[in-house]
Amino acid sequence: MHEFTCGHQECSSQFTSHDKDNLMQQVADHLKDAHNVQTATQTLLGYLEATCVKSTSDR
Numbered sequence: 001m002h003e004f005t006c007g008h009q010e011c012s013s014q015f016t017s018h019d020k021d022n023l024m025q026q027v028a029d030h031l032k033d034a035h036n037v038q039t040a041t042q043t044l045l046g047y048l049e050a051t052c053v054k055s056t057s058d059r
């Protein structure tokens with residue numbers, strides 16, 4: 001399970017998904033809707049993945 005917690009100030013949105021690609025798509029959509037980031041670059045997503053995503057094994 002992958003869990004994203006938005007690190008933006010005063011935004012504590014969380015998303016979870018079993019599929020990291022799916023999760024990062026949700027993150028990209030969230031950036032667009034909530035933070036006015038029209039284009040989430042791979043660099044930005046990679047940064048967010050490293051800093052805001054926790055991955056746990058739920059097997």
Ligand SMILES: [Zn+2]
Binds near residue numbers: 006008012030034035
């Ligand atoms: Zn956010």
